[in-house]
Each structure stands twice: as C-alpha cells, then as structure tokens.
Amino acid sequence: MSNDAFVPHPDRLLPRDPAVRDIARELYGRMASQPIVSPHGHVDPAMLVEDTPFRDPTSLFITPDHYVTRLLHARGVSLADLGVGRGPLEEADARRAWRLLAEHWHAYAGTPSRLWMEHEFHDVFGIEKVLTPGTADELYDHIAARLARPEFRPRALFDQFRIEVLATTDDPADDLAAHRALADDPDFAGLVVPTFRPDKYLEPAREDFAQLADALGEAAGVDTGDYAGFTAAMRARRLYFRDHGAVSSDHSHADVGTARLDEADAARLFARARGGSIDPADALALRRHLLADQARMAADDGLVMTLHPAVHRNHHRGTFERYGADVGADIPTAVTFVDGLAPLLNDVGLAEGFRLVLFTIDETVFSREIAPLAGFYPSVYAGAPWWFIDAPDAILRYRRAVSETIGYTRTSGFIDDTRAFCSIPARHDMSRRLDAHHLASLVAEHRMRIEDAAALAETLPSQHPREVFTLPGGAR
Amino acid sequence: MSNDAFVPHPDRLLPRDPAVRDIARELYGRMASQPIVSPHGHVDPAMLVEDTPFRDPTSLFITPDHYVTRLLHARGVSLADLGVGRGPLEEADARRAWRLLAEHWHAYAGTPSRLWMEHEFHDVFGIEKVLTPGTADELYDHIAARLARPEFRPRALFDQFRIEVLATTDDPADDLAAHRALADDPDFAGLVVPTFRPDKYLEPAREDFAQLADALGEAAGVDTGDYAGFTAAMRARRLYFRDHGAVSSDHSHADVGTARLDEADAARLFARARGGSIDPADALALRRHLLADQARMAADDGLVMTLHPAVHRNHHRGTFERYGADVGADIPTAVTFVDGLAPLLNDVGLAEGFRLVLFTIDETVFSREIAPLAGFYPSVYAGAPWWFIDAPDAILRYRRAVSETIGYTRTSGFIDDTRAFCSIPARHDMSRRLDAHHLASLVAEHRMRIEDAAALAETLPSQHPREVFTLPGGAR
Amino acid sequence: MSNDAFVPHPDRLLPRDPAVRDIARELYGRMASQPIVSPHGHVDPAMLVEDTPFRDPTSLFITPDHYVTRLLHARGVSLADLGVGRGPLEEADARRAWRLLAEHWHAYAGTPSRLWMEHEFHDVFGIEKVLTPGTADELYDHIAARLARPEFRPRALFDQFRIEVLATTDDPADDLAAHRALADDPDFAGLVVPTFRPDKYLEPAREDFAQLADALGEAAGVDTGDYAGFTAAMRARRLYFRDHGAVSSDHSHADVGTARLDEADAARLFARARGGSIDPADALALRRHLLADQARMAADDGLVMTLHPAVHRNHHRGTFERYGADVGADIPTAVTFVDGLAPLLNDVGLAEGFRLVLFTIDETVFSREIAPLAGFYPSVYAGAPWWFIDAPDAILRYRRAVSETIGYTRTSGFIDDTRAFCSIPARHDMSRRLDAHHLASLVAEHRMRIEDAAALAETLPSQHPREVFTLPGGAR
Known part of the structure; x- marks a missing residue:
C-alpha cells in the first residue's frame, strides 16, 4: 500500500508562508546539529551504567511513557494491557500492546507524541512507513531487530x-x-x-x-x-x-x-x-x-x-x-x-x-x-x-x-x-x-x-x- | 448604491495563504453538506409542533437573541425598543427595532453574530445586500414576504x-x-x-x-x-x-x-x-x-x-x-x-x-x-x-x-x-x-x-x- | 561597518502575507497621520510649562523608563548605574549608562521597548544606525547635539x-x-x-x-x-x-x-x-x-x-x-x-x-x-x-x-x-x-x-x- 509510505517532512513545524519559511530554514539550520544539553529529565542512570539492550518496542515506546498511555486509556484501553504496573511483558503481550497503539494511532494525529515518535521511528530506526494496524507487526519486528544490535544500546544512542x-x-x-x-x-x-x-x-x-x-x-x-x-x-x-x-x-x-x-x-x-x-x-x-x-x-x-x-x-x-x-x-x-x-x-x-x-x-x-x-x-x-x-x-x-x-x-x-x-x-x-x-x-x-x-x-x-x-x- | 451589494464569500473563515486555503477547501468540502447533529440547544419544540409561520424579521432575528440585543443595549438602545420583555410587537414597532439594528449594524463588524446573520440573510432568504439604514426597510419587507410562504415555516426550514x-x-x-x-x-x-x-x-x-x-x-x-x-x-x-x-x-x-x-x-x-x-x-x-x-x-x-x-x-x-x-x-x-x-x-x-x-x-x-x-x-x-x-x-x-x-x-x-x-x-x-x-x-x-x-x-x-x-x- | 546601518521598516508589524499586507497598508495609511489623543499617561506637565531642553540621552531614554531599566537590572546591571534614585547624572556617568544599554541592546530584540526606541531614534533624531557598543558614543553624541537645538525642546516636540x-x-x-x-x-x-x-x-x-x-x-x-x-x-x-x-x-x-x-x-x-x-x-x-x-x-x-x-x-x-x-x-x-x-x-x-x-x-x-x-x-x-x-x-x-x-x-x-x-x-x-x-x-x-x-x-x-x-x- 503506497498510502503507508511516510517520512517526517524536513520543513515540519516551520511557517508555511514561503518567505517566512526561508528565514526559518536558515535559522533552524544554525540550530539543528548543536549538541543536546538537557538540564532536567527523568531518565534512569542505571540504564546507561548497565547498557543493557532495550527489551522490545513496547517497553521502549509505550509502557513507561504516560504521554502515550494516558490517551489510550482515555480511549478505553486498559493500562494493564499496555504493560503498566506489570513486570516485563512476554513477547506476545508486548506485541498485542503495540497493535493497540497502531489501532489508535490516528487519534494521536496532531499531538506532539506522534510527532516525536515518528521522528524516532524514522531518524533512529530508519522506518519509512506510517504505523497502522496493517503495518504494526512489520514495524514491531523492524524495531525489535534493531534493538538487538549493538548500535542501539543506550550508550551508543547517547552518543x-x-x-x-x-x-x-x-x-x-x-x-x-x-x-x-x-x-x-x-x-x-x-x-x-x-x-x-x-x-x-x-x-x-x-x-x-x-x-x-x-x-x-x-x-x-x-x-x-x-x-x-x-x-x-x-x-x-x-x-x-x-x-x-x-x-x-x-x-x-x-x-x-x-x-x-x-x-x-x-x-x-x-x-x-x-x-x-x-x-x-x-x-x-x-x-x-x-x-x-x-x-x-x-x-x-x-x-x-x-x-x-x-x-x-x-x-x-x-x-x-x-x-x-x-x-x-x-x-x-x-x-x-x-x-x-x-x-x-x-x-x-x-x-x-x-x-x-x-x-x-x-x-x-x-x-x-x-x-x-x-x-x-x-x-x-x-x-x-x-x-x-x-x-x-x-x-x-x-x-x-x-x-x-x-x-x-x-x-x-x-x-x-x-x-x-x-x-x-x-x-x-x-x-x-x-x-x-x-x-x-x-x-x-x-x-x-x-x-x-x-x-x-x-x-x-x-x-x-x-x-x-x-x-x-x-x-x- | 453598488456599495450595498454583498454576499458571504465562499472562502470566508478559511486561511488566507493560497496553499493552506487549498487544503482547507478540500477538507471543508468533505464537511459542508453533512447533516446537522445538534445535541444541545434551546429551541422551543412547540414551534415545530405548531409549525406556525414566524411573525416578522424582528421576532425572528432580534428580540429573542441575547447575542444581538446585548450589544445594542451596550450601545445605548433600550431593550424595550427591541421587544424584549414585551408580547408580540406591532408591525410599526417591529420595523422600528429592525431599523435600530440596521443603524448599529456596523458595530457588529467582526462579530460572529454578524457572520451568522449574513449567512442566514443570504442562504435562507436570498438577500444579496448588506443591512444599512438605507436598506433596512427593503430587507425587512423582503424577509417578511418570505416568512409568509409555506417553505419558510419551521418544519420546512428544519428539513x-x-x-x-x-x-x-x-x-x-x-x-x-x-x-x-x-x-x-x-x-x-x-x-x-x-x-x-x-x-x-x-x-x-x-x-x-x-x-x-x-x-x-x-x-x-x-x-x-x-x-x-x-x-x-x-x-x-x-x-x-x-x-x-x-x-x-x-x-x-x-x-x-x-x-x-x-x-x-x-x-x-x-x-x-x-x-x-x-x-x-x-x-x-x-x-x-x-x-x-x-x-x-x-x-x-x-x-x-x-x-x-x-x-x-x-x-x-x-x-x-x-x-x-x-x-x-x-x-x-x-x-x-x-x-x-x-x-x-x-x-x-x-x-x-x-x-x-x-x-x-x-x-x-x-x-x-x-x-x-x-x-x-x-x-x-x-x-x-x-x-x-x-x-x-x-x-x-x-x-x-x-x-x-x-x-x-x-x-x-x-x-x-x-x-x-x-x-x-x-x-x-x-x-x-x-x-x-x-x-x-x-x-x-x-x-x-x-x-x-x-x-x-x-x-x-x-x-x-x-x-x-x-x-x-x-x-x- | 555596513552592518550597523538600520532604519525601521515601513511595513513593520504589518502581516507578512503579501495579499493581507496590501490591505493592512491601505488601512494603516488612513490612520498614520491622525493626531494623537492620549487620554491617560504620566508625563510631568511642568516639563511643558518650563520647556527646558532635555538634559542628555540617558535621562531621556533610560533613567526614568522602568521598561528599560528593569530588563537591564534583570541582566545584572545595578539600577544606580543607570541613574535611578540619583539626581542628574554627570556627563561621564550618563555616557556610561548609555554604553550599558548598548552593551545589552541585543537582549531587547523582540521587545516593544526596542521597537519604540528605534522608532524614536530614527523619526525624532534622524539616526540610521543600530545601537551597539561600537556605535554607542556616536549615537550619544548625535542625540545630545540635537537635544541642544530649540526644535527638540518639549513644546516643539509636542507640536x-x-x-x-x-x-x-x-x-x-x-x-x-x-x-x-x-x-x-x-x-x-x-x-x-x-x-x-x-x-x-x-x-x-x-x-x-x-x-x-x-x-x-x-x-x-x-x-x-x-x-x-x-x-x-x-x-x-x-x-x-x-x-x-x-x-x-x-x-x-x-x-x-x-x-x-x-x-x-x-x-x-x-x-x-x-x-x-x-x-x-x-x-x-x-x-x-x-x-x-x-x-x-x-x-x-x-x-x-x-x-x-x-x-x-x-x-x-x-x-x-x-x-x-x-x-x-x-x-x-x-x-x-x-x-x-x-x-x-x-x-x-x-x-x-x-x-x-x-x-x-x-x-x-x-x-x-x-x-x-x-x-x-x-x-x-x-x-x-x-x-x-x-x-x-x-x-x-x-x-x-x-x-x-x-x-x-x-x-x-x-x-x-x-x-x-x-x-x-x-x-x-x-x-x-x-x-x-x-x-x-x-x-x-x-x-x-x-x-x-x-x-x-x-x-x-x-x-x-x-x-x-x-x-x-x-x-x-
């Protein structure tokens, strides 16, 4: 399905008026590749000490992120089905949670969570498709395969x-x-x-x-x-x-x-x-x-x-x-x-x-x-x-x-x-x-x-x- | 006076930038003719039971609509002169209230009340002029004549x-x-x-x-x-x-x-x-x-x-x-x-x-x-x-x-x-x-x-x- | 330095879209030269009675204007160094305060104070340069020289x-x-x-x-x-x-x-x-x-x-x-x-x-x-x-x-x-x-x-x- 093709647009979030956009491109160009200085956040430092690979797409993108789980919950999905409050999910459960996200992905249209995740899918994992019920398994497998590689471990990503x-x-x-x-x-x-x-x-x-x-x-x-x-x-x-x-x-x-x-x-x-x-x-x-x-x-x-x-x-x-x-x-x-x-x-x-x-x-x-x-x-x-x-x-x-x-x-x-x-x-x-x-x-x-x-x-x-x-x- | 000519613009309220407007037209086109579902309002159901014709332009557009009367009141018009708190108005009084609206119509520029009423004048009553002191009587007569027709009774309009x-x-x-x-x-x-x-x-x-x-x-x-x-x-x-x-x-x-x-x-x-x-x-x-x-x-x-x-x-x-x-x-x-x-x-x-x-x-x-x-x-x-x-x-x-x-x-x-x-x-x-x-x-x-x-x-x-x-x- | 050249743009603050800007220019054109009616303000009337020349650029633009002094203060400048709470400043101190403003002028980018002052620099004093540490003395001297002329006394400016x-x-x-x-x-x-x-x-x-x-x-x-x-x-x-x-x-x-x-x-x-x-x-x-x-x-x-x-x-x-x-x-x-x-x-x-x-x-x-x-x-x-x-x-x-x-x-x-x-x-x-x-x-x-x-x-x-x-x- 050609409709599934999707990459984040290079001009996203810039103004639409061509003359203003040209100025914005020039300014963004000066900022885009500067290093990240993050003086406040909630990442667990143990993750970087141990540098263990991320377990699966669900535990990376869904379970710990209340931005993602809250809207699914509001749409009737049980938090338990997303892995919240449980230990590590079995692969079948993790995949089921991922499919739930795919099923409701359209409801995230216009939210920053979707923009962030699409940025991550593309820039970190090289995905060029939109998440849908039809592509859910393919994207799950794609991400899971990458997570097994050394260059997707926490320290490598940090760099x-x-x-x-x-x-x-x-x-x-x-x-x-x-x-x-x-x-x-x-x-x-x-x-x-x-x-x-x-x-x-x-x-x-x-x-x-x-x-x-x-x-x-x-x-x-x-x-x-x-x-x-x-x-x-x-x-x-x-x-x-x-x-x-x-x-x-x-x-x-x-x-x-x-x-x-x-x-x-x-x-x-x-x-x-x-x-x-x-x-x-x-x-x-x-x-x-x-x-x-x-x-x-x-x-x-x-x-x-x-x-x-x-x-x-x-x-x-x-x-x-x-x-x-x-x-x-x-x-x-x-x-x-x-x-x-x-x-x-x-x-x-x-x-x-x-x-x-x-x-x-x-x-x-x-x-x-x-x-x-x-x-x-x-x-x-x-x-x-x-x-x-x-x-x-x-x-x-x-x-x-x-x-x-x-x-x-x-x-x-x-x-x-x-x-x-x-x-x-x-x-x-x-x-x-x-x-x-x-x-x-x-x-x-x-x-x-x-x-x-x-x-x-x-x-x-x-x-x-x-x-x-x-x-x-x-x-x- | 050619200046009196007015019809609501088909692109009104859509973005002005041509590229954005094209997208908006396409989206509005999908919505424009869908049926109206109105799950909360204050219309009197007896109006539809009895299906009696609306009495005159003033009792239809002015007297019962506090969006309209409040701004006239703020501009110094007595609510009584608009029919508020009185029974049905005599024709002369109704026409006088209508002229008051016309006299102050410029003050509604930029308000949704004016946009709604101009939509109604045009789409419901076929009016192609702007309301002014000079056109007030003509528009009053035009609307009054339509209200006497069967297709302007409440049930017909409902349909x-x-x-x-x-x-x-x-x-x-x-x-x-x-x-x-x-x-x-x-x-x-x-x-x-x-x-x-x-x-x-x-x-x-x-x-x-x-x-x-x-x-x-x-x-x-x-x-x-x-x-x-x-x-x-x-x-x-x-x-x-x-x-x-x-x-x-x-x-x-x-x-x-x-x-x-x-x-x-x-x-x-x-x-x-x-x-x-x-x-x-x-x-x-x-x-x-x-x-x-x-x-x-x-x-x-x-x-x-x-x-x-x-x-x-x-x-x-x-x-x-x-x-x-x-x-x-x-x-x-x-x-x-x-x-x-x-x-x-x-x-x-x-x-x-x-x-x-x-x-x-x-x-x-x-x-x-x-x-x-x-x-x-x-x-x-x-x-x-x-x-x-x-x-x-x-x-x-x-x-x-x-x-x-x-x-x-x-x-x-x-x-x-x-x-x-x-x-x-x-x-x-x-x-x-x-x-x-x-x-x-x-x-x-x-x-x-x-x-x-x-x-x-x-x-x-x-x-x-x-x-x-x-x-x-x-x-x- | 060609980079110092600056005059306020005639279209400043108007919308950027060319079609909208044309309308805005036409409307602004009707307003631009109307007389000023100022029904509330804090100018000292004695200034107009006495019509004494303004003392220097600092006492005109900095010391009495809390819009200007507050941001300098937030950036670590002492209010005393700006003349606040002191009597008239000696020329050397006034010039030093002016240089402080020049040094921090970039921090006013995007504020109305900067837009107002640039308007004044240009329209009142005929300045065509931006204020920088490099131009501070030149602009100070320029303004000071003008202030000595009769057409820059309060009554002349009022007119x-x-x-x-x-x-x-x-x-x-x-x-x-x-x-x-x-x-x-x-x-x-x-x-x-x-x-x-x-x-x-x-x-x-x-x-x-x-x-x-x-x-x-x-x-x-x-x-x-x-x-x-x-x-x-x-x-x-x-x-x-x-x-x-x-x-x-x-x-x-x-x-x-x-x-x-x-x-x-x-x-x-x-x-x-x-x-x-x-x-x-x-x-x-x-x-x-x-x-x-x-x-x-x-x-x-x-x-x-x-x-x-x-x-x-x-x-x-x-x-x-x-x-x-x-x-x-x-x-x-x-x-x-x-x-x-x-x-x-x-x-x-x-x-x-x-x-x-x-x-x-x-x-x-x-x-x-x-x-x-x-x-x-x-x-x-x-x-x-x-x-x-x-x-x-x-x-x-x-x-x-x-x-x-x-x-x-x-x-x-x-x-x-x-x-x-x-x-x-x-x-x-x-x-x-x-x-x-x-x-x-x-x-x-x-x-x-x-x-x-x-x-x-x-x-x-x-x-x-x-x-x-x-x-x-x-x-x-």
Whole structure:
C-alpha cells in the first residue's frame, strides 16, 4: 500500500508562508546539529551504567511513557494491557500492546507524541512507513531487530543523539552510585548529572515524614531528630549532590508559598511533624518554611532551583492503587507566583549566585507573572513550556507571551523533562524548529533584525542552557 | 448604491495563504453538506409542533437573541425598543427595532453574530445586500414576504437545514408533550429530543425549593418529602426523559464541587432545605452532593452529563426585574475543575457508560485542566467553545489549546447551544470552516498527514457527535 | 561597518502575507497621520510649562523608563548605574549608562521597548544606525547635539508629534498650577489635561491616612474630620479637576471590590481610620465603599473612571527602600471583575453619563469578563492592553479576544500610559499598525468588509478616544 509510505517532512513545524519559511530554514539550520544539553529529565542512570539492550518496542515506546498511555486509556484501553504496573511483558503481550497503539494511532494525529515518535521511528530506526494496524507487526519486528544490535544500546544512542549533558532526577538519600560509576567509567564520555529532588522530605503532613527524615539523616550521617539536624543533613546532601555533578534542585508542591517562620517556631513545628502530630495548617506553614530554606541553601551552594508547582497528583485513587504514580492521572491546577514567592525573592532574589526557574501549565501566568518577575529579578528565569504544554502551538504561545517582556535571554532554554530516552532528540529538535518559527515570524514582520535572530539561533540550543544551569562551558 | 451589494464569500473563515486555503477547501468540502447533529440547544419544540409561520424579521432575528440585543443595549438602545420583555410587537414597532439594528449594524463588524446573520440573510432568504439604514426597510419587507410562504415555516426550514437531530432543553417536571407530539406525527420525520435540565431542583438555597420538590414529586408520582423520595423522583424523571429520546442532562451551577455527604447527612440537610431552614453553607454542601447524585444516576441510565459552570446570572438586578432572564446580562466567572470534580470522577469516572462533557469560558482552563482530564478519563470530553467564545478566533484557540493533548477524538463535537433557530446551519457551517482551517494549518506545517485530516473531516460534523452523545447511528 | 546601518521598516508589524499586507497598508495609511489623543499617561506637565531642553540621552531614554531599566537590572546591571534614585547624572556617568544599554541592546530584540526606541531614534533624531557598543558614543553624541537645538525642546516636540490632547496623572490635592499655566499661555496651543488619581486617599489602612485626609481637606477648603466632610472634599476636588479640564479619574487597588456600606457604618469606619485604629478587614471594607463612592461621584460629574487593578507594588522591599517606587518591581497578579464590580454596576452601571474603562494584565479576563461586561453595560469599555502586555502579540491577542464579543466600538481606544514623552508617537504608531494588522486579517479571511474596516480605521486613532473620554470634538 503506497498510502503507508511516510517520512517526517524536513520543513515540519516551520511557517508555511514561503518567505517566512526561508528565514526559518536558515535559522533552524544554525540550530539543528548543536549538541543536546538537557538540564532536567527523568531518565534512569542505571540504564546507561548497565547498557543493557532495550527489551522490545513496547517497553521502549509505550509502557513507561504516560504521554502515550494516558490517551489510550482515555480511549478505553486498559493500562494493564499496555504493560503498566506489570513486570516485563512476554513477547506476545508486548506485541498485542503495540497493535493497540497502531489501532489508535490516528487519534494521536496532531499531538506532539506522534510527532516525536515518528521522528524516532524514522531518524533512529530508519522506518519509512506510517504505523497502522496493517503495518504494526512489520514495524514491531523492524524495531525489535534493531534493538538487538549493538548500535542501539543506550550508550551508543547517547552518543548518536549528540547528548552533551543529561540530568537525571534523584532522591536526596540516593548514594548516586550510578552517577559515580558513569563518571568513573573510562569507556563513557558523556556527562550525566544528578538533580536533587527533595519534595517528599519537605511535606511534614506525610505519614512517613519521620522515616524520611531518618533516611535523610542516615544518608548524611547527621542526626535529624530536630530541625537544626534536619537542616544540616539537607545541606550536606545538597553538597554531596553538587560534588557529584548536580547543578540544580527540582521542586513541585501544591503551591509556591515561601513565608518563613521564625527559627523557634520552625523547630517547634518540626518536632511535631517528627512526632506525627502536626496539624494540616502547621504542616503547610512548615513546608513553606522548608522550601524557603532550600532557597537559602541554593544561594549558598549554587544549585539552580527549578519550580514546577500546582499539580493534583494521582487524581484517580483507584488507578493509583492499582498502577502506581506517573501513569497519566496527574492533572494541573491554577497557580499564582507573585505573592507566594515574595518572601523568597525578598530574601535571596538579588543574591549573587541564586537562580530560580519558574514553570507553569496555567498559561495566563506567563505574561502576567513569570515574565514580569524574570524581567526584574536577576535570579529568575522563565522556564520552558512543561508537560501538557510542551507542544508546538503551546511553545509558540509561550514565546509570544514572554518574549515581549523579557526577550529570549531571561528564559531557561528548552527542558525536555522526559523519561522517554529515545524521544530526547525529537523533543529538542521540535523546540529548535519552533524557536526558528517564532524568530522567523518576528524577522518577517520587521520586528527583529535577522542578525539578532541569527545570533540567538547560535546560542539558544546549547550555550544558553549551559549558562543558565551553570554547566561546563557556561561560565558567565 | 453598488456599495450595498454583498454576499458571504465562499472562502470566508478559511486561511488566507493560497496553499493552506487549498487544503482547507478540500477538507471543508468533505464537511459542508453533512447533516446537522445538534445535541444541545434551546429551541422551543412547540414551534415545530405548531409549525406556525414566524411573525416578522424582528421576532425572528432580534428580540429573542441575547447575542444581538446585548450589544445594542451596550450601545445605548433600550431593550424595550427591541421587544424584549414585551408580547408580540406591532408591525410599526417591529420595523422600528429592525431599523435600530440596521443603524448599529456596523458595530457588529467582526462579530460572529454578524457572520451568522449574513449567512442566514443570504442562504435562507436570498438577500444579496448588506443591512444599512438605507436598506433596512427593503430587507425587512423582503424577509417578511418570505416568512409568509409555506417553505419558510419551521418544519420546512428544519428539513431545508438538513437537521438530523435537534435537542431541546427541558424542565424535569415537563410532560414532554411537544416531543411526544412530534414523535407521533407521521408528517414530521425529524428527531427532536429533550434534555434533562435539573439545575434549579438542585439548589437547596432557593426560596422555592419546597415547591420545586413538590412539582418534581407530582411529575414523578413519588412523594418527595424526604431525600430518598426526592432521589427516586429524580431518577424516575430521568428515565422518563430517556424514554422520550433524551440523551443528555445539562448542568450549570456556580462551581463544579461534587463532594458527597454520607447518606444520613444528605437526608438531614434535605429535610432542612425542604423546611426552608437550611443555611448557605449546608445548602452548598447539599447541592454538591445532589450534583454527585446526578452523576451516579447518569452512570446507570446513560444520559450524557454536560457541565457549563461558573456564570454570574442576571448581573444587573434592575434589568432582570424589568426584562427577566436571558437578555444578555449573564457574565462568566473564573472556574477550576480539577479539585471540584475529583469526588465525582473517583466515583464514576471509569464507569462503563458514564460520560461527562466539560465546558468553560475561562480559556486558560482548556490546556490546564480540561484537556488533561479528557486525556485520561474515558468518560470525559472537552466541550466545544460555548457562548462568548463560540466565535472564530476563540474556536481556533480552543482547537490549538486542546488538540495537542487530546487530538480531536476526545472533544465533544460542535454544540450550537442556541435559541435562534435560523442560526443553526450558520453556526454549524462556521464550526466546520474553522475545523477545516485548523486542520489545514496542521497539514500545511507537516504536523498532520492529509489522510488523517481528511478522515477527521469525514466524521467530525455528524458521526462524531452521534457517538459522543449516544445518538442513533452512534453506537461504538 | 555596513552592518550597523538600520532604519525601521515601513511595513513593520504589518502581516507578512503579501495579499493581507496590501490591505493592512491601505488601512494603516488612513490612520498614520491622525493626531494623537492620549487620554491617560504620566508625563510631568511642568516639563511643558518650563520647556527646558532635555538634559542628555540617558535621562531621556533610560533613567526614568522602568521598561528599560528593569530588563537591564534583570541582566545584572545595578539600577544606580543607570541613574535611578540619583539626581542628574554627570556627563561621564550618563555616557556610561548609555554604553550599558548598548552593551545589552541585543537582549531587547523582540521587545516593544526596542521597537519604540528605534522608532524614536530614527523619526525624532534622524539616526540610521543600530545601537551597539561600537556605535554607542556616536549615537550619544548625535542625540545630545540635537537635544541642544530649540526644535527638540518639549513644546516643539509636542507640536511635531501632532499631540492633540495629553492627559497627565495628578494628586487630588494638587493645585494644578502647571495645567493652569499651560492653559493660560498664549504661546502653547496644545491641550494638556489633568487626571484625578485618588488611590492613596482611598486606602484607610495606610499609616498616613489622617495626614492625607487633612491634605485633601486643606486643598478643598473643607473639614475632612468626618466621612461627610471627606466625601464633600473629594467631590469638590473632582469638580476642581474637571474645571481644569480633567476628563477622567484613574484607580488602581489590589482588587475591584465595590460593596457599599450603609452610611452609618461608613462614617464609623472612617472615624476609626482617621484615628489610626482601623483593622485590616474594616479598612478593606471601607476602601471598597470609598471606591463605590467615586463611581457615584463620576455618575454626577462625568469624569470617566479608569480601573487598573491587581498589582503587587514594590515586590522587592530592599529595592523600594533604596530606589523608590516605579523602578520595575511592580508585578501583576490574578484578578476577577464580575463579582467585585456587581455592586458598582448595579448602582450606576446604567446611569446616564457614567463611564468605566477596565484594564487587566490577566489576559484570560478579556474574553471571560471584560468583553461580556462591555457588551452589556452602556457604561463599560474594554481598556487597551496595558503595561506588560502593551506589545505587538499581546495587542493582537486582545483584539482577537474582545472583538468577537464587542467589535471595536466598545473598546477604549489606545492608552499609552507612559512617562516616556518621546515614546508617545512610537507607541501610538505601533497601536495603529496592529489595528491595521488585525483588521486586515479579518478582511482577508472575509470576516469583515473592507468598507467596515476602512470606516473603523478613519475613527479609531483620534475620534474614538475623543468620544469615549468626552474630549473636545467627542460629543455623541
């Protein structure tokens, strides 16, 4: 069937008007082959340590990717049938899941997931057909055969993808053995850095708060029985991470309140939380204080703070209980930054070396709060569109919303935030095409000189995130 | 005056770029003549039972259409001069109102009301002039003359408009005699179905709550003296509606809270509401429980729930007291869905046969909440842009906001929601043109294959809403 | 260096598609040379009374313009180095500040500040080079030389800019001597009108509330010891302003609540505020009442009310303490209008002669609340995009968000709101280009007749704001 033939178009995502497209091509051309700098994501570093081949197309493309599973679930497919919450699938089950994707593939038309996966099918696996029920088995076999080859093992792909830096997301009590192993491995040249993610240690209302504090103390070799010890342990673990290459800490709570308690109150509330007797209002006050503490530590140790607030996690309890977290049932909520962050920014917003990257899925916040904050505070950067809005039109809306106030230089650079390893080049490529699209539109409407757009194109993909995230080569 | 000549352009609302427009024309061509499936609206079914001719241009186009009257009011015209809140107008008064519209017609430039009415003037009435003070009388006479002809009576227009299904909006205590009459009439082949709209019966703070409960009980033949009886009566009326063809219930409250009470508390609060002694906080809690009850019933009886929350009704009291409701003074407010709907969706969000269509005029909610919910729950659909945003740019914003997360298949299909009968084809036509516009843009930027866009064009206008609203021909 | 050559493109900000651009050029051509009507801004009238030459390029373009200084500050430049919070700069310091701007000029690419300043460089100063570190001194010298010439003094520029009306912003206790001097000066033909800005007098929680009330009483010659006297003084000062040419009052509080107290409660709370013993909740209630009073007075005296709510002023206290207000650290917050304004609009929303112009930086409010309110109440107008969103894409978003509900006629016309005198023509020119852009898009997509767009183009820039703000020539 000739209808099955398909390769991603070289001009995809660029503007359609021929004159604008020519400018966009020129700008994209400057960006396309720059190395990938990925300062925030969720790839498991063990994958690179062990370098074991990927098991099959389903475990690579479907099961772990909640972008893919959630829409299948919404269309009536059981998560179990996609392998979610199960161990490794038998070949027959994996193939059945793949066929389910093929059957519903038309419903992904217009989504970034489909664009990313088609990019991967073509650029990584050399596929020149569209996925349909008719081609499902052929594509499955094709990918499975490639996965058995050495050049499709994780480290080989890491090189092929031209990844310069890859940040993972890690528990503060993690010993970072995988990162050490990679750093010590003479056969691996890539830079894989951990990210300090202390969210759960900062939520005093959690039932397991005492155990978490214990675990933190154990990792740090510090007694976390009181607030002073807890703080010392937290600071120690941050330094441990920094010494293992970390450049940032990542934070996601229900809001961004950062009002400080006085130290005595903090100690008193901490003791209650430690003892399991803190009430919800005090737990909230303590959490905000502890987040403010993280900012103070960041101003000292230089880890860039990234803030992704306001998500209703595990919206459907039954799904969580059966399948666990991160299966597509986290739903964003409304958020405001201005009042909540005022204590933090009054405390360290002008501190030398402090940096704060703000993310939102509440799009009206871009022009109303994030751009104005990033347009005044030297510490604040507007984070890239994240998650449900890491998509073509949303990325263009973001650029149009923030760049009239802060240009390009006060933005974070692209953050892929992904656990889907093979999608990393596709996601970065999409971002570059869209920046070329946006810049070309400005040039075409005589709102920006081509020289200025070209200079941005040279630095945006790699050099800019190196600088914002204080990565090697990014000193300013 | 040659300047008066005007016919709607065949390419209106399609993209201007020639290459994109060609794609859009091809897609629109597949949609243009499909039958109209209208699963939610406010046409009075008695109009079709009686099939009496429309009285005059003013009572057809102006008086009952708050889209039209509100802007005239804002420009200083008295609602009374437009016939609002009065009985049928004398011919001289009707003509005077029509001249007022003509005098202000330039102020409607760029509004969908003007596009719809110009579509109607041309396609329904064969007018090829623009409305101006100079042409007002001529157009009035022209329309009035047509309205006297048999082919302009409601049933004839129903056929001419190619309406396959038309849903009305009805009180739960309504005996649906008009619907029965239409169903039983061998001379009427159309399908006109009722919609269950219980809002006021679910507001325990209303002064007339006891009378409403009585009326519901009487209609159901069930004693609604207590909560159990009220619930039984509600269930019975829903089934009565379903047996008369209803496929959905429609709900609009100030928020979407759905927290359940335990049954004893619900019974206790109901008794207080029945006795007129419920306080506002309890009334709110009970309303949220009763809305959650509707969802449970929907999971049983299969009526699709549509939710249009967050409107400040009758914002100007003096206008309400003089002219009544629905005259243009209802103003939308901010809304969030995620936390409010969590109890409902945890209860029945995965239930077989339950469906929930979410509408908003708070546009930031589309990408932040509605698309993520519809992209996980099999029961949830993103409703079409509604009311103040049922307009070209807003509809394109909606498609761009939701389709990157959920494609087209998790959206409701177009809902005209209108009480202006003659505008139905114009509104559906506008929606089809805009979907063609959006899809063509995706195709032109190589973000969607033309084959996928064409397949969507074939199913979106008619088959898709048949499926979402479980209408005849829509079985999945 | 040939690369330094630069003049603003005559088609800048117009659509790129050739067919659409031709329409936009035709529409812009009708608007370009209309006189400037500026009904709200922050120019100091003393500048025009004294007509002293501008001191140097830095004091003209950098120091007083927080649009310019804030982004430099975000990029690590000290406000002090830009002259903020200091007296007049020595020539060497002024030149150093100018070089700092040149060094960071690339970071302004894509911002309206750069477009405005490049417009000014070229149109006002005849510069045909881009600002770079290499051209900084040359441009500084060029501008400085021009500023010494008589035709670059404020009054000469006022004429050259074709300013018909310029509104300033003034304290209610101001004696308006500058405005009187201008009105009485036979050598000055321009119309410079004051604007009544009573914000701080309406905030009973302020520590200096009693002193402010005293000052108001003194200006009015009325004892403001009680609420009745305060109200009489306020009314008197409004009339004084009106008698000196004022057409509007301007208001910005944290919210738009307007619930009235009964008169006895108002008097009681006023007495407490006067005595310095009012608590925060009562102060809030009294402020809302006092704002509602302003609306009642406006309905009597005809001053148009403009409302710019919801800004977190002086977000960074240390910056405020060192440099004062208005240096770029005011950050917008979320806002809603519908419930807060209901008391006010029920009170005077239909009153003959009352007018209310609503502004927001919370963009979702445009389609959700402002357009619906302005599309019903004859008194309400949708204000132009303000401050962080007074920029090309944001202005287009505004037009696309409101004009589908209210067309163009229920909008305020462009408000420059600037303290940067030389930017006034550039800002109005940008607005005209963008209206031409938007209208041309509608015409090109056959959503508006060219005749209607042309008629709007004729009236939008000058006649429309004359009418909305009851300026000379604006009688309706």
